Amino acid sequence: MxxxxxxxxxxxxxxxxxxxxxxxxxxxxxxxxxxxxxxxxxxxxxxxxxxxxxxxxxxxxxxxxxxxxxxxxxxxxxxxxxPKVHDWLVGYVVKKSPHAEALRVAWTADPDPVVASAGWALTTDRVARKPDGLDLAGLLGVIEAEMSDAPDRLQWAMNHCLAQIGIEHAGHRARALAIGERLGVLKDYPTPPNCTSPYAPTWITEVVRRREAG
Missing domain, CATH: 1.10.1240 (Methyltransferase, Methionine Synthase (B12-binding Domains); Chain A, domain 1)
Incomplete structure (x- = not known):
């Protein structure tokens, strides 16, 4: 100490x-x-x-x-x-734990928005790495219904999940883009030069463009 x-x-x-x-x-x-x-x-x-x-x-x-x-x-x-302790705990520890999936399910449904944001962070990780068994259409439905009114930390986590679905899963990309455009969450977020905006339509489009460009 x-x-x-x-x-x-x-x-x-x-x-x-x-x-x-x-x-x-x-x-x-x-x-x-x-x-x-x-x-x-x-x-x-x-x-x-x-x-x-x-x-x-x-x-x-x-x-x-x-x-x-x-x-x-x-x-x-x-x-x-x-926030940093929360992010490191989820990213460096819980994701590597054998209890990650059980905690993901429990936390996502938790009434505490900070706890729920951890569940969504784990869901975003699964969207990217282990999507089998996830109801991606269902996740988009929850995001569409709840993200606009969610507290900041939870909204940020849900928005990341929305972007990740759009980036990783071409079959759901059009819907993810449409949800992002309709809700407008983080559309006006101040973004430094040479950084990608967290506004989901911009984020999805830019990452897909880079991948396709090789």
């Missing part, structure tokens, strides 16, 4: 706080520390229990994802309110 405190950078904290995060550690330096520590699951659990966001991010880098029980991961997600 003392070493993490020594990595505190006021400029990094200012940038992170603009994104809703509450730590001031440069993530590159955090990764260097994790590389030195290597996998230490017991230490990861201790770091998580501190409740400190930087410590939790480090914990997610040095833990053993498959060693967590389902209920433990569920409890961790419900504690992880900082």
């Amino acid at each position: 003392a070493e993490l405190a020594a990595l505190e950078d006021p400029r990094a904290r200012a940038v992170n706080e603009r994104h809703g995060d509450d730590h001031g550690v440069n993530l590159g330096r955090l990764r260097e520390l994790a590389k030195r520590l290597k996998t230490q699951h017991d230490l990861a659990r201790e770091l998580w229990q501190t409740g400190d966001s930087a410590a939790r991010l480090l914990a997610l880098l040095i833990c053993r994802p498959k060693a967590f029980e389902r209920d433990e991961l569920d409890a961790m997600l419900r504690e992880a309110r900082a």
